[in-house]
Amino acid sequence: xxxxxxxxxxxxxxxxxxxxxxxxxxxxxxxxxxxxxxxxxxxxxxxxxxxxxxxxxxxxxxxxxxxxxxxxxxxxxxxxxxxxxxxxxxxxxxxxxxxxxxxxxxxxxxxxxxxxx
Amino acid sequence: xxxxxxxxxxxxxxxxxxxxxxxxxxxxxxxxxxxxxxxxxxxxxxxxxxxxxxxxxxxxxxxxxxxxxxxxxxxxxxxxxxxxxxxxxxxxxxxxxxxxxxxxxxxxxxx
Numbered sequence: 001x002x003x004x005x006x007x008x009x010x011x012x013x014x015x016x017x018x019x020x021x022x023x024x025x026x027x028x029x030x031x032x033x034x035x036x037x038x039x040x041x042x043x044x045x046x047x048x049x050x051x052x053x054x055x056x057x058x059x060x061x062x063x064x065x066x067x068x069x070x071x072x073x074x075x076x077x078x079x080x081x082x083x084x085x086x087x088x089x090x091x092x093x094x095x096x097x098x099x100x101x102x103x104x105x106x107x108x109x110x111x112x113x114x115x116x117x
Numbered sequence: 118x119x120x121x122x123x124x125x126x127x128x129x130x131x132x133x134x135x136x137x138x139x140x141x142x143x144x145x146x147x148x149x150x151x152x153x154x155x156x157x158x159x160x161x162x163x164x165x166x167x168x169x170x171x172x173x174x175x176x177x178x179x180x181x182x183x184x185x186x187x188x189x190x191x192x193x194x195x196x197x198x199x200x201x202x203x204x205x206x207x208x209x210x211x212x213x214x215x216x217x218x219x220x221x222x223x224x225x226x227x228x
Contacts, residue, residue: 004159006159033214033215040220041220041221042121042218042220042221043216043218044218045215045216048214055214056213091160093159095214104214105150105162105165106150106216107162108159108162110157110158110159111157111158111159
């Protein structure tokens with residue numbers, strides 16, 4: 001078990017460019033979450049998958065953001081037309097969940113630090 | 118939505134001292150989680166609490182799930198330099214799968 005991995009660890013981009021991040025969850029975990037963390041704050045929920053189904057999206061996730069988990073394994077988070085306000089740490093977490101609407105213990109990856117110039 | 122209030126915001130202590138921090142909410146939580154985050158890394162789970170009144174230890178760390186379900190406490194005994202970091206409490210929002218986090222307690226340990 002290698003834990004949750006995220007790539008890249010750091011991304012610097014110019015405003016207006018598109019970026020894509022990848023998350024590989026712990027192998028037996030069926031749930032995958034994306035969070036965003038800005039300086040001095042705790043992580044904020046963005047979206048959540050159970051297997052390949054995207055079950056919930058936060059209002060923080062504008063239409064420039066899209067997340068996929070095509071085969072219920074790894075996930076990608078794409079930000080189109082990046083803005084300076086998108087600069088943050090993007091964290092992925094995974095868990096193994098059986099019951100609906102019951103929170104399971106979530107394990108976080110190391111995050112992708114995005115800087116938009 | 119639900120919010121978690123952590124205190125203190127920061128602590129500066131000497132190596133060997135004990136530390137206590139807490140987390141409160143205006144809403145009831147059914148699970149409390151404590152995470153530690155080092156700079157540039159993701160949060161690492163320290164302790165998970167699932168039952169009101171539960172007291173759970175992990176080495177020098179002890180956490181308690183408050184009886185009212187609206188608070189939780191984390192204690193660190195005999196602090197060491199590697200305890201430095203930001204400690205977050207978290208819980209499931211509205212009984213769902215998504216977690217809501219506090220703003221963290223930043224711990225500095227002077228050797």
